[in-house]
Amino acid sequence: MEIVKIPLIIERGEGKVLWGRVEYNGNLITDFANSIPELEEKIKILLFDFEELNPDNIQFEHQFDIYSLFQRFDFLKISTVAEHAGMNPGLLRQYVSGAKNPSEEQAKKIERTLHKLAQELQKASIFTS
Template sequence: METVKLVIERQGGKELWGRVNYNDNLITDHANTVPELEAKIKTLLRDFEDVDPDTVEFVYLFDVYALFQRFDFLKISTVAKHAGMNPGLLRQYVSGAKNPSKEQAKRIEDTLHRLALELQEANILVA
């Protein structure tokens, strides 16, 4: 399996744009959802680079909007609370009204990773 970095960002409205750099070629496309965008990029990799889509695994790099669109089960106010930041500010990042600094983006990312680790340790009691 080959891993390829897929950058996903919102450009303008609510449309997601994705890009990969493969063999020094920039491949881009847009879609309404992450799965749709992933499928389109895999098709382009096949068409232009002769890559079997079944052998590609993406490493995702999301902007804040795309991240919360992809993981729509995340509650912005709860993530903000765990990150120790103002929920209104995080909502502005998600809406695109403001862009987070590198430090703020890292803070959000670290919080999500910490929450994911906590979830991995959760066990369901079977009665």
């Protein structure tokens, strides 16, 4: 069977709840959960119920808001990411907490910084002596 790649938009709901949404065949499918794996599972069940898609053949392409991104990659230090992005760490913390929302320009700046850091990590190698 062919893998179906579907964009899954993940964003903060009330409290620490995550909301997810996909659009498939013109239908908007949404649900919420406490974690990304739980959210993926629930959305896959809905895609099976409404669209008869085999859950084993679904691959999600994640699109995060700032809060859900830092929840998913909880090993990232907000202050370090902010420093690499040339922004105030307090401002990035406000974005992550949901107290403020970044502009599209600020969001792209954070995204570019994360991609640059990921490229640097890919080049890193570890050796033993």
